[in-house]
Amino acid sequence: xxxxxxxxxxxxxxxxxxxxxxxxxxxxxxxxxxxxxxxxxxxxxxxxxxxxxxxxxxxxxxxxxxxxxxxxxxxxxxxxxxxxxxxxxxxxxxxxxxxxxxxxxxxxxxxxxxxxxxxxxxxxxxxxxxxxxxxxxxxxxxxxxxxxxxxxxxxxxxxxxxxxxxxxxxxxxxxxxxxxxxxxxxxxxxxxxxxxxxxxxxxxxxxxxxxxxxxxxxxxxxxxxxxxxxxxxxxxxxxxxxxxxxxxxxxxxxxxxxxxxxxxxxxxxxxxxxxxxxxxxxxxxxxxxxxxxxxxxxxxxxxxxxxxxxxxxxxxxxxxxxxxxxxxxxxxxxxxxxxxxxxxxxxxxxxxxxxxxxxxxxxxxxxxxxxxxxxxxxxxxxxxxxxxxxxxxxxxxxxxxxxxxxxxx
Amino acid sequence: xxxxxxxxxxxxxxxxxxxxxxxxxxxxxxxxxxxxxxxxxxxxxxxxxxxxxxxxxxxxxxxxxxxxxxxxxxxxxxxxxxxxxxxxxxxxxxxxxxxxxxxxxxxxxxxxxxxxxxxxxxxxxxxxxxxxxxxxxxxxxxxxxxxxxxxxxxxxxxxxxxxxxxxxxxxxxxxxxxxxxxxxxxxxxxxxxxxxxxxxxxxxxxxxxxxxxxxxxxxxxxxxxxxxxxxxxxxxxxxxxxxxxxxxxxxxxxxxxxxxxxxxxxxxxxxxxxxxxxxxxxxxxxxxxxxxxxxxxxxxxxxxxxxxxxxxxxxxxxxxxxxxxxxxxxxxxxxxxxxxxxxxxxxxxxxxxxxxxxxxxxxxxxxxxxxxxxxxxxxxxxxxxxxxxxxxxxxxxxxxxxxxxxxxx
Numbered sequence: 087x088x089x090x091x092x093x094x095x096x097x098x099x100x101x102x103x104x105x106x107x108x109x110x111x112x113x114x115x116x117x118x119x120x121x122x123x124x125x126x127x128x129x130x131x132x133x134x135x136x137x138x139x140x141x142x143x144x145x146x147x148x149x150x151x152x153x154x155x156x157x158x159x160x161x162x163x164x165x166x167x168x169x170x171x172x173x174x175x176x177x178x179x180x181x182x183x184x185x186x187x188x189x190x191x192x193x194x195x196x197x198x199x200x201x202x203x204x205x206x207x208x209x210x211x212x213x214x215x216x217x218x219x220x221x222x223x224x225x226x227x228x229x230x231x232x233x234x235x236x237x238x239x240x241x242x243x244x245x246x247x248x249x250x251x252x253x254x255x256x257x258x259x260x261x262x263x264x265x266x267x268x269x270x271x272x273x274x275x276x277x278x279x280x281x282x283x284x285x286x287x288x289x290x291x292x293x294x295x296x297x298x299x300x301x302x303x304x305x306x307x308x309x310x311x312x313x314x315x316x317x318x319x320x321x322x323x324x325x326x327x328x329x330x331x332x333x334x335x336x337x338x339x340x341x342x343x344x345x346x347x348x349x350x351x352x353x354x355x356x357x358x359x360x361x362x363x364x365x366x367x368x369x370x371x372x373x374x375x376x377x378x379x380x381x382x383x384x385x386x387x388x389x390x391x392x393x394x395x396x397x398x399x400x401x402x403x404x405x406x407x408x409x410x411x412x413x414x415x416x417x418x419x420x421x422x423x424x425x426x427x428x429x430x431x432x433x434x435x436x437x438x439x440x441x442x443x444x445x446x447x448x449x450x451x452x453x454x455x456x457x458x459x460x461x462x463x464x465x466x467x468x469x470x471x472x473x474x475x476x477x478x479x480x481x482x483x484x485x486x487x488x489x490x491x492x493x494x495x
Numbered sequence: 496x497x498x499x500x501x502x503x504x505x506x507x508x509x510x511x512x513x514x515x516x517x518x519x520x521x522x523x524x525x526x527x528x529x530x531x532x533x534x535x536x537x538x539x540x541x542x543x544x545x546x547x548x549x550x551x552x553x554x555x556x557x558x559x560x561x562x563x564x565x566x567x568x569x570x571x572x573x574x575x576x577x578x579x580x581x582x583x584x585x586x587x588x589x590x591x592x593x594x595x596x597x598x599x600x601x602x603x604x605x606x607x608x609x610x611x612x613x614x615x616x617x618x619x620x621x622x623x624x625x626x627x628x629x630x631x632x633x634x635x636x637x638x639x640x641x642x643x644x645x646x647x648x649x650x651x652x653x654x655x656x657x658x659x660x661x662x663x664x665x666x667x668x669x670x671x672x673x674x675x676x677x678x679x680x681x682x683x684x685x686x687x688x689x690x691x692x693x694x695x696x697x698x699x700x701x702x703x704x705x706x707x708x709x710x711x712x713x714x715x716x717x718x719x720x721x722x723x724x725x726x727x728x729x730x731x732x733x734x735x736x737x738x739x740x741x742x743x744x745x746x747x748x749x750x751x752x753x754x755x756x757x758x759x760x761x762x763x764x765x766x767x768x769x770x771x772x773x774x775x776x777x778x779x780x781x782x783x784x785x786x787x788x789x790x791x792x793x794x795x796x797x798x799x800x801x802x803x804x805x806x807x808x809x810x811x812x813x814x815x816x817x818x819x820x821x822x823x824x825x826x827x828x829x830x831x832x833x834x835x836x837x838x839x840x841x842x843x844x845x846x847x848x849x850x851x852x853x854x855x856x857x858x859x860x861x862x863x864x865x866x867x868x869x870x871x872x873x874x875x876x877x878x879x880x881x882x883x884x885x886x887x888x889x890x891x892x893x894x895x896x897x898x899x900x901x902x903x904x
Binding site for chain 2 (some may be wrong): 105150157161162163165177180185190199208251253254289406436446447450454455459462468469472476480483487
């Protein structure tokens with residue numbers, strides 16, 4: 087192996103923004119993405135937000151010659167939106183759905199319906215086992231008052247744990263996706279600190295594209311200019327992260343992003359910019375083989391920070407559960423009162439001024455709907471509370487283990 | 496390592512049947528379980544159906560001296576019911592919730608509310624890394640017409656995949672739990688075939704306990720005698736499975752089950768019998784190190800059989816989704832009709848024989864409730880369809896990979 091030339095791998099990552107009936111110029115853009123993937127002949131294309139399986143099938147049909155292997159991960163009501171096209175055989179796949187992913191009643195955001203998840207693909211390239219992860223975390227709709235931050239932190243934690251637990255048999259770990267987190271956000275620091283994944287933008291030798299590696303830029307005609315106002319250059323939320331395990335070292339030779347439009351075209355591929363990384367994989371020199379296992383003391387602070395966010399989410403979820411429970415009890419009391427009134431009127435004990443039948447029925451309709459909805463929401467928020475409690479407990483355990491390791495160093 | 500004496504490990508596994516307000520003699524039995532665990536000093540105790548965290552805390556308090564390490568896995572509305580007590584430090588934990596787990600409207604069964612899952616614990620014993628899995632699959636309520644079989648098969652498949660993907664860094668894999676499958680059922684054959692896990696009952700050198708290793712026996716005063724009628728000896732659905740990886744061999748020196756009552760007492764620990772395995776872990780002889788990677792040709796048939804079950808489930812889920820969608824549309828049409836009638840009456844276009852207001856309101860109440868419920872169920876069954884399709888596709892891929900491997904052998 088040591089005499090082999092280094093392996094070069096070209097990886098394409100894009101959030102395709104392909105929502106049927108809602109995304110602008112969807113079909114043209116899917117066609118364009120297919121053409122580019124076909125012409126450029128990357129080794130791997132990691133796509134997110136391909137919500138419609140028909141779009142996936144269209145891409146698959148177009149790309150069969152160039153990328154004979156592909157996989158679409160199904161989950162949620164709509165589908166995970168995650169798919170991968172590969173020049174090399176996919177040996178195995180596995181899907182992990184995040185335990186928290188927004189709220190079903192936030193229809194205008196819709197993340198809950200997507201069943202956000204991380205997909206794992208095991209791919210063997212020139213004898214090297216790649217564990218390729220593709221994911222898409224919960225969107226951030228309002229940075230100043232981000233109600234979904236605890237859920238996104240839980241997702242980042244589950245992603246980090248999933249990668250750590252499933253990558254023991256890998257030579258190289260590769261993660262591509264729309265993480266919906268800025269590079270300095272607690273979730274991304276947690277993910278990188280816990281897994282030891284390296285950021286292709288921070289590590290690349292050559293970079294070409296949007297300033298600061300941004301992937302959501304004002305120059306893109308599909309981005310919401312108002313939301314982007316505080317960020318004049320744009321924001322970086324799409325990543326290609328990697329690490330070499332045991333016998334291999336990975337580095338990023340070059341990184342590119344598109345810059346508002348697809349190269350040579352007048353429309354972009356998506357509202358996000360594509361990230362194209364050229365990675366170089368070579369055998370590790372034996373002397374440095376053990377350097378990866380050190381624990382960074384800063385990780386303790388990061389886990390603590392993440393744990394605080396989870397606690398904030400836990401308090402909010404407990405409040406929501408409480409208010410739904412109270413609402414259900416009130417609606418039930420109203421229904422019982424109405425039943426008693428109805429029964430008394432049937433028994434002939436009419437009150438001198440009877441309640442109008444129509445309003446009476448409307449009120450019971452309202453009470454029944456409120457009772458049903460608040461019961462369902464009570465159950466939903468109870469699950470949320472349990473998952474946040476479980477994550478908080480896991481983080482406590484992790485902190486303990488980290489501190490033990492640090493004190494024994 | 497080769498000169499070290501073999502490691503002996505005593506593992507206790509029990510479905511505790513500890514449902515607050517419902518399970519008989521719950522507190523006495525939890526006390527009894529605590530006393531026995533404390534006296535016997537097992538190395539590991541894997542418990543299921545400890546639904547109340549208060550019961551877990553009671554056990555934890557009692558067992559701190561003998562089992563300083565423990566973990567409770569939180570999930571679902573009630574909690575996963577899974578917990579582990581260990582004499583050795585728990586280095587890490589991870590939870591995987593099964594993507595399908597019954598139906599929320601089957602309140603009398605209640606499995607959906609438990610968030611059935613598999614918990615992984617990483618435990619280091621005498622320098623050997625154990626990956627300990629504890630799980631509880633969906634119950635079987637009617638063997639002849641088992642509506643939950645596809646869900647249980649999906650769970651067995653996800654369990655097998657989870658174990659395969661997360662055990663690469665382990666020396667020994669250990670799985671304990673109530674799998675709710677008889678030894679010959681397709682799910683258990685899939686799980687064992689896919690993971691290579693060995694059954695302690697089939698492999699043990701010495702066995703003591705219920706005939707055929709049964710763990711649900713008529714002699715137990717809490718079992719439902721009517722359901723057990725076709726099985727005179729009882730059934731075996733609780734397992735301790737294991738395998739040694741790379742450098743280690745595991746065998747089962749002895750296996751025991753309780754026999755209807757706790758030893759020396761007149762009541763049982765639970766409606767299930769406890770399984771107590773004494774495992775022996777020793778370094779593998781180098782010559783035999785590669786024997787574990789062969790693919791059994793029978794596995795193709797097992798995966799095919801499982802895939803058929805998943806397809807049956809898929810058709811049922813599609814039918815359910817369709818009928819819920821149809822119901823929602825009918826309810827919506829009725830509501831629209833009523834709205835039109837209401838509007839026309841407001842506009843003064845009264846029909847010669849007006850519809851009685853009370854019945855009118857009652858009907859709209861009913862239509863609204865039906866619309867809401869059938870919409871929620873439509874979404875639920877759509878998720879079910881997606882997950883079954885995803886599993887079926889994964890099994891197809893797995894079959895292809897298996898056949899490739901077999902043809903290259």
